[in-house]
Amino acid sequence: MPVAERKTAVAIREEAARLFFERGFNATSLRDVAAAVGLKVGSLYNHIESKEDLLLQIMGGIIDDLLEHARQALAEATGDAVDRLQAVLAAHLRFHAERAQTVFIGNTELRSLSPDAHQKIVDKRQEYETFLRGLVEDAGRAGLADLIDTRIHVYSFVAQATHIASWYQPGRRKSLDEIVRDYTKLALRELGVSDADARVDRQHAGAHGAAV
Missing domain, CATH: 1.10.10.60 (Homeodomain-like)
Incomplete structure (x- = not known):
C-alpha cells in the first residue's frame, strides 16, 4: 500500500x-x-468495507498492538520468571493508560459487533490472555509465586489495567511511572511473590537509571 x-x-x-x-x-x-x-x-x-469493519479494525488493532508491546517487553526482559512477568505487566498497564480511548471502545462496543466479528475479537483477547497465563504459570512452576487460579489471576490483571484506563490523566498527583509501579506491586503481591515490593522498586530504579 x-x-x-x-x-x-x-x-x-x-x-x-x-x-x-x-x-x-x-x-x-x-x-x-x-x-x-x-x-x-x-x-x-x-x-x-463497512462501519462495522471500521470498528473491527480499531478493536482488533488495539489488541494486536497490546500483544506486540507485551512481547517486546518480554524480549527485552532479564532475570527470572517473575522479573519477566513483571516487565510484561508494566508494559500492559502503561499501554492501557496511554491508549485509554481505544481501550474504552474495545470494552464498550463489543456488543455492537455481529456474531462473526464478535468472535474474532474474543479470539484475539483469548490469545493475549493465554500469553499472560503462560508467564504466570512459569512463575508458579519456578516456585516464585503462590498461584490460586491462573485464569483468575489474568482476569484480575486485565481488570486492573482497564481500571487505570478509566481514570488516568497526565498531571495528576502521581505520575504514570508511579502508578505502574504501584499496580505492579499489587499484581505481584496477589501472586504471593515474597519480595514483590523489592523487585518492583529495583526494576523501577533500574529503568530510571537507564533513562538518565
Missing part, C-alpha cells in the same frame, strides 16, 4: 476512534468520519 494510502487509513481509524469514544458507535455515521478526515463518504470504501 502506498504511503499516502497508509496515512489516510491511519487517519480514518484515528478519527473514527475519537468519534466512537465521544459519541458512541451507533451515534456516529460514516459521513461523520469522512468529514473528520476531510474525505467524501465514498472514499472511505477504499479503506473499509
Whole structure:
C-alpha cells in the first residue's frame, strides 16, 4: 500500500476512534468520519468495507498492538520468571493508560459487533490472555509465586489495567511511572511473590537509571 494510502487509513481509524469514544458507535455515521478526515463518504470504501469493519479494525488493532508491546517487553526482559512477568505487566498497564480511548471502545462496543466479528475479537483477547497465563504459570512452576487460579489471576490483571484506563490523566498527583509501579506491586503481591515490593522498586530504579 502506498504511503499516502497508509496515512489516510491511519487517519480514518484515528478519527473514527475519537468519534466512537465521544459519541458512541451507533451515534456516529460514516459521513461523520469522512468529514473528520476531510474525505467524501465514498472514499472511505477504499479503506473499509463497512462501519462495522471500521470498528473491527480499531478493536482488533488495539489488541494486536497490546500483544506486540507485551512481547517486546518480554524480549527485552532479564532475570527470572517473575522479573519477566513483571516487565510484561508494566508494559500492559502503561499501554492501557496511554491508549485509554481505544481501550474504552474495545470494552464498550463489543456488543455492537455481529456474531462473526464478535468472535474474532474474543479470539484475539483469548490469545493475549493465554500469553499472560503462560508467564504466570512459569512463575508458579519456578516456585516464585503462590498461584490460586491462573485464569483468575489474568482476569484480575486485565481488570486492573482497564481500571487505570478509566481514570488516568497526565498531571495528576502521581505520575504514570508511579502508578505502574504501584499496580505492579499489587499484581505481584496477589501472586504471593515474597519480595514483590523489592523487585518492583529495583526494576523501577533500574529503568530510571537507564533513562538518565
